[in-house]
Amino acid sequence: MNKETTKDIPDSSTVYKGVTVTLQNLTKEFVDKKGKVTVAVNDFSVTIPAGKLVGLLGPSGCGKSTTLYMICGLHKPDAGAILFDDEDVTNTPPEKRGIGMVFQNYALYPHMTVKQNIMFPLENLRVPHKEALVRAQKLAELVHIGDLMDRKPNQLSGGQQQRVAIARALVKEPRVLLLDEPLSNLDARLRLQTREEIRRIQKETGITTIFVTHDQEEAMSISDEIIVMNEGIKQQIGHPQDVYEEPVNLFVAKFLGNPQINIVPGILAGGKCLLENGEVIDSGINQPDQEVLFGMRPEYLKLSKQGKILATVDLVEHIGRDTMLICVLHGLNLKVRAIIPSEYRFAPGDEVRFECSKLFVFNKTTGERYK
Ligand SMILES: Nc1ncnc2c1ncn2[C@@H]1O[C@H](COP(=O)(O)OP(=O)(O)OP(=O)(O)O)[C@@H](O)[C@H]1O
Ligand SMILES: [Mg+2]
The missing domain is CATH 3.40.50.300 (P-loop containing nucleotide triphosphate hydrolases)
Incomplete structure (x- = not known):
């Protein structure tokens, strides 16, 4: 050789x-x-x-x-x-x-x-x-x-x-x-x-x-x-x-995650997130007031009696250990998915309240995420 x-x-x-x-x-x-x-x-x-x-x-x-x-x-x-x-x-x-x-x-x-x-x-x-x-x-x-x-x-x-x-x-x-x-x-x-x-x-x-x-x-x-x-x-x-x-x-937020992240239009004003149906969530984001898109992963939507996000159950899917609720947000003709523990039993038509444990805020035009 x-x-x-x-x-x-x-x-x-x-x-x-x-x-x-x-x-x-x-x-x-x-x-x-x-x-x-x-x-x-x-x-x-x-x-x-x-x-x-x-x-x-x-x-x-x-x-x-x-x-x-x-x-x-x-x-x-x-x-x-x-x-x-x-x-x-x-x-x-x-x-x-x-x-x-x-x-x-x-x-x-x-x-x-x-x-x-x-x-x-x-x-x-x-x-x-x-x-x-x-x-x-x-x-x-x-x-x-x-x-x-x-x-x-x-x-x-x-x-x-x-x-x-x-x-x-x-x-x-x-x-x-x-x-x-x-x-x-x-x-x-x-x-x-x-x-x-x-x-x-x-x-x-x-x-x-x-x-x-x-x-x-x-x-x-x-x-x-x-x-x-x-x-x-x-x-x-x-x-x-x-x-x-x-x-x-x-x-990236939409590409990763199954079921997909929920995207909801809203407004950022004085650091507060206003969903279009009037609900208010504190954000701590320091950006000029503007229209934005909110991102909520299905597992970030938690059932809560004090929750500010009101919705009506449209469909219930049992997915193994968890249950997926497909709900229509009040004031918005928009469906969101929430993954909840399977011990909760809901039926279509039930009213639910969610708290969002983590909320992403995106620039409406560029898609950039504000932190
Ligand atoms: N030899 C080529 N001549 C012309 N266009 C090409 C050529 N090879 C790739 N492209 C184009 O370049 C882009 C990227 O192609 P590429 O094959 O890298 O995509 P990919 O991410 O691997 O997609 P997939 O998941 O479908 O395999 C596509 O728009 C494709 O049509
Ligand atoms: Mg390829």
């Missing part, structure tokens, strides 16, 4: 070590045949800490895959830079970046066995066959498919195929693992199982991992941090619970 090749291949005893991934003002535009420009990723800056699993989250078409393609080098950014630790990799060819990627439609080679699929990237790197075998077996065991090595992809379940794709991405011992909707083809139960598996593998290997999904619950449950993106623009990054509890704007 020549020197050049040896340098490219991490030794099989290498301990995985994640790098810090820094994206600086990344921008990517696409121009279609008619000359129409789509800004897929717009001035996107973020730091992804070494060894963490970060969920990249946003609606379809918001630029998630494009961001991953730029990190792995398949798309060249129009502007901005990509750093792995202090190394600028913006112009480094994909095969020299040390990336493992599982694509949105994780294609395995159908004519190859599991073993051949996993070993394929190593053959490209001209790793000696014996060593490649050892490494493939090690990875297969890590993802719990060690006993399926001689099967072809069509003899595997969806979840097993997914794990082969993950093993194939890991076999080069990458510095960064990119997973683009790796669970999209799985049924609900397998999805849950596989996402826990991904979490375990990521923890065991310590590879910096970016996990793309449009499923907010999935992202919230396995990520150390989440990045919420919309229309190519980063909205917020943080610990999942922090982003949920302290959204920076209306988009």
Whole structure:
């Protein structure tokens, strides 16, 4: 083996070590045949800490895959830079970046066995066959498919195929693992199982991992941090619970949470929140008087005899441990959802009073959240 090749291949005893991934003002535009420009990723800056699993989250078409393609080098950014630790990799060819990627439609080679699929990237790197075998077996065991090595992809379940794709991405011992909707083809139960598996593998290997999904619950449950993106623009990054509890704007508040946050129009006057039906809630927000939008998460609406938010029950849904009340706010022809303990029994037509334990206030035009 020549020197050049040896340098490219991490030794099989290498301990995985994640790098810090820094994206600086990344921008990517696409121009279609008619000359129409789509800004897929717009001035996107973020730091992804070494060894963490970060969920990249946003609606379809918001630029998630494009961001991953730029990190792995398949798309060249129009502007901005990509750093792995202090190394600028913006112009480094994909095969020299040390990336493992599982694509949105994780294609395995159908004519190859599991073993051949996993070993394929190593053959490209001209790793000696014996060593490649050892490494493939090690990875297969890590993802719990060690006993399926001689099967072809069509003899595997969806979840097993997914794990082969993950093993194939890991076999080069990458510095960064990119997973683009790796669970999209799985049924609900397998999805849950596989996402826990991904979490375990990521923890065991310590590879910096970016996990793309449009499923907010999935992202919230396995990520150390989440990045919420919309229309190519980063909205917020943080610990999942922090982003949920302290959204920076209306988009993030609405995107996270199921059932969705209740949005109610009202007025901010002298630091007090006036709902349009005349109810008043203190806010402590120091902003000029203006029309605003209030956000109340369903679990923040608490039943209370002194509550200032009056409503009539429209529908009662039992959702396991809790009950969801769908109510019409008095004075506003507007429905809100409240999650209450299941011991309360209500029927349509009942009058209820709520207190809102936490109220978000948003600028009506920009969606910015006032604090
Ligand atoms: N090769 C391309 N040529 C032209 N436009 C593209 C190309 N790739 C992506 N786009 C556009 O860029 C935007 C972002 O696409 P991208 O695939 O990054 O979205 P996404 O967030 O991954 O969506 P999804 O959740 O549906 O996979 C979309 O408007 C898309 O149509
Ligand atoms: Mg995509």
